[in-house]
Amino acid sequence: MAALARWCLRHRIVVVLLWSALLAGLCAAAAVAGSAYSKHYDAPGTESGRAAALLSQALPGQAGDADTVVWHTDHGTVRAAAVEQTMTQVLDKVRTLPGITGVTSPYGSDGATQISADGRTAYAVANFAQNAENISAGQARALVDTAKSAQAPGLEVALGGQAVGVTVTTGGAHLSEIIGVAVAAVVLLLAFGSLAAMTLPLATAVMGVGTAYMGVELLGHAMTVADFAPMLGMLIGLGVGIDYALFIVTRHRRGLKNGLTVTEAAEQALATTGRAVIFAGGTVCVALLGMFVLRLGFLNGVAVASSLTVLCTVAASITLLPALLGFIGPRALSRRERRRLAAGAGIGASTDARTDVSTDGALPPGLPTGAPQPEVPTGLAVRWSAFVEQRPRLLAAVAAVVMLVLALPTFSLHLGSSDQGNDPRTATTRQAYDMLADGFGPGTNGPLTLVATADGGSARLALDRLPGVLRDTPGVASVDAPGTDRAGSTAVLTVVPTTAPQSAATSALVTRLRHQVLPAVEQGTGLKVLVGGQTASYDDFAAVVVGRLPLLVGCVVGLGCVLLLLAFRSIGVPVKAAVMNVAAVASSFGVVTAIFQWGWGSDWLGLGRAGPIEPFLPVIMISVLFGLSMDYQVFLVSRMYEEWRETRDNRVAVRVGLAETSRVINSAAVIMIAVFLAFVLSGDRLIAMFGIGLASAVALDAFVLRTLLVPALMHLLGAANWWLPGWLDRRLPRISIEPVAAAPVLTVCEVCAAACGGQCTSVGSPSTPVAQPSPLSLTAHSTRSRSAPDTSKVF
Structure with a gap:
């Protein structure tokens, strides 16, 4: 690591140019390739997943995204001539929009049930040819703008659906990153007292995270990467990236305060704290990659994307950061610290600090005099430790x-997926959700989709009886007439529950249908019915995750324990x-x-x-x-x-x-x-x-x-x-997070002779060679040897 630090310092211009070229190249490649993130968060092999696949294969016209246009009038009803004329014209325009395959209007014969009982709320269904993942933001925005043009005093229009949800933005595009970096800058400035030192962790983290962000965008073309993975990676990367650089810069500044040159301080920082950063970053990556044990495709992409971000921040911390340290030189210290260092008084071991921890105000024994002394922690940190x-x-x-x-x-803790009913009140999706719930019942926002295959006469007879059985099932508000494919062997039924999609009662209805109602209808007929839809898919996914969670925890905890066992024996x-x-x-x-x-x-x-x-x-x-x-x-x-x-x-x-x-x-x-x-x-x-x-x-x-x-x-x-048991100690490989500092090897008597006259018993025999301890431990040892056994009193 010291050799790497020396190389980066000597070739600091090359290092900065290489990082800049890498970022620029990835930005250009990502701009050309575009993004390819996934919005599918499903688990393979579940019943809801099989239902969706069967529906897409047999009835592709109903497999696309269906968004709703909801309107509500404060006075009169939606059947009023003015309201009907306005909304009919708007819906006709919606039919001509790119990607729209059809619109089911409440004013037509097929939409008679799409007007609420009080006549004040109605909705239309706009069907896209593709699912929400493949619908562009421009197409969704065109639908929203067209429908919203009908809004007027007394007539409220709102839209819901997955495609429409893409157009809802409630925060600044990158406001969160800017605020986070700004607060970090203030903390760093207070910690370092140097503007130049403050910029180093920020520059290192931003360069590492920016490189990873562009890499993740390209990664989406090679594997399934969830659409939230880049933001999650940025969140993790900025946090750990600034922290890793902070640790290294802090160690570098300590070296400068102890009288080392810029090169020596950087080498020492990278050889010690830099190794700890690599170890820490490795543990984060191991923990993230543990998600692979769940065997969920989109989580694999999240794991790789997040690990890539951490790796980039670690790489920037051990290569780019030393180069930047070479550029700023002694300005890593504040002006006051540089003046005191130039005066030869030392920074970390002032007379006051030494007096705080020593009975006679003298320097700890065993430390050289006439040169800047190693920094001794003082103040709140020492008092809190005591x-x-x-x-x-x-x-x-x-x-x-x-x-x-x-x-x-x-x-x-209740696991499930939030929907547009959890959006802020100002979002059009939340407004549409609430209007549908108020006008038609909460279950309208999360209908169940039942996909049935009927081969043979008895199966078709059972299918004909199925809607009636479902209507008599507790918890079912309504059942639409089944739609079938051309062969008549596959049918789809829409079941509207009486409760909201996130309600435990709706989940109980899914369980009751799967294990009681549908098996009774299917028995001996050859009919096979799969329950899908929003709530069913959420419940299936949660069941898969909860079932595999102990495996993930065991792997992550186990690997972490092994790493710590090897490091600390x-x-x-x-x-x-x-x-x-x-x-x-x-x-x-x-x-x-x-x-x-x-x-x-x-x-x-x-x-x-x-x-x-x-x-x-x-x-x-x-x-x-x-x-x-x-x-x-x-x-x-x-x-x-x-x-x-x-x-x-x-x-x-x-x-x-x-x-x-x-x-x-x-x-x-x-x-x-x-x-x-x-x-x-x-x-x-x-x-x-x-x-x-x-x-x-x-x-x-x-x-x-x-x-x-x-x-x-x-x-x-x-x-x-x-x-650590002796037999295990002999068999474990030896690794070290931080190498022992290259301090002069002294005997205990040489270290503390002034304190105990060669009669020390707390460390070992007088002839035991030891590496020179820290000034704080020497001071504590010195005071303890002289006086009371309560070592905490020295603080």
Whole structure:
């Protein structure tokens, strides 16, 4: 890694040009090829999927997208001459639009049931030749504009349907990205105090995410990629990309403060934190690619697209970032820091800071004098670390209660797909949805589609009886006359439930039809009926996802534990990480459930009406959150593990690790939270779910788990944190996230002779060679050796 840093620094112009050329080339290729994203979120092999395939094959004219034009009059009825004339003219224009194969008007013989009982609401059905996925935005917009031209005082017109839904935009196109980056810039400026240093993480993340975004657009031509994958990838990429660059720049700045040259500081940063970034990015990719175990085509595309984004941000962090560090040189430090460094006073080890942690104001023993001294964490981070050490039981209990309370709503989690009834009130799709529900009943917005195959006389007789049986079934509001193909062997019936598509009663009706009503009609006749439609497909998909979810969790958690086991050579570290990750996921699901399913603040946030949680949301969030949680675990515990190897004192290791990493972890968390929450402004309910879920998970992970519960538990467990059976230790391959720093190897007596006169017992025998510990641990060790056994008092 140091060699890579040197090469990128020496050839920084070439590196920047290569990245710029790559981005420009991908942009040009994507512009020529166009996008090819998929809107099909179905699971193969389900009954609703077979019904849709049979309908498309036997009755292709009914397989295209059907959108509705709904109108409502405040005075009189829709049968009034003026209203009928206006809407008839508009519907005639709709029939001539490109892609429209026909329009069923309520004023014709086929649409008698399309006028409400009170006569004030009516709707027409506009049939497209193709399904919604293949309908262009221009065709959908033409339908909306044509129908909306009839709107006048006293006559309200709204449109619903999948194709129409594409035209509804409730947020700025890229407003969320701009706001997220702007907030991140403010946090970085406050953290670094340098405008030049602030721009580096932003430039690195934007370059990496932009390259990945264009790559994902091209990827859609090679495999099935869901239409929300690019936005999800951008959401993840901006968060992790800025954080990864933040960690490396922070380590680089520490090297500069310690008197290293720009080249030496960059090499050290990449050789240490850069390795941790690669490891963290690898765990995120492993977690994301775990979605392949579900064997759902569109999720495979989401996994690859998201992993590609993470890989690009990691690549930019270890190649482009060192080149940019070479361009700004010492300006990575603030002006005050550069002045103090030039004065030779040192930046991180001022007299005041040393006095805070030393009984006599002297420098920690074993450290050279007359040169800038290594940075010693001071202030809130050190005081918080000591506070956790002093009250581990109380703080662990408080953190556990907070996580448990937030996770409680998860037990009421209802998986299903939101529909246009969950859109904001100002959307035309929501207005059409509500007018249909008020005028014709809630089930009108989600009819069931029954596809029947009847071969033989007895099957046809059973098919003739089927509509009557369905009308007598509880929960069925109406049944349309069956339409058949030319051969008369395949028929389709539209069943309108009495309840809304998202209602549990509608799902119960689907189950009752499949397992009770239809088998009784089919028995001994040769008739075969498949239940499809919106609610049926949602229920089928949710059942497939829930059934395979334990496999995904097992794979992701298992792989993560193996990686941590290899990195930290401990049983306790990966077990605690797995438990913490599950806690973060459960609590974030609780927040998502309360906001989107229970409706707590959803309208206030502009997220529309409460509704079920998308079935694939848990799958993607589990993969993403396990990866992101592993990032903080790696950066926190790797510093503790480094100190443990040097001192073999668990209290010092945990305290030093928390004190030295909590500030950068919290800064990184604030940036990631800001980026994720900014995506709530995208106007997309699904992306808003991801944004709020990921933001809440990161907040809980960083501020409750990693800086409170994890260190408290590690203090309680003591040396057991680092226990590994000898037989397993001998068989495991040895890997290291961060190499041991190239510090002079000293004996314990040489390190702390001034403190204990060669009588140290806390590290090892006086002749035991050890790598030079951090200044904070040396100071703590020195004070402990002189005075009281309570090491936390030195803070």
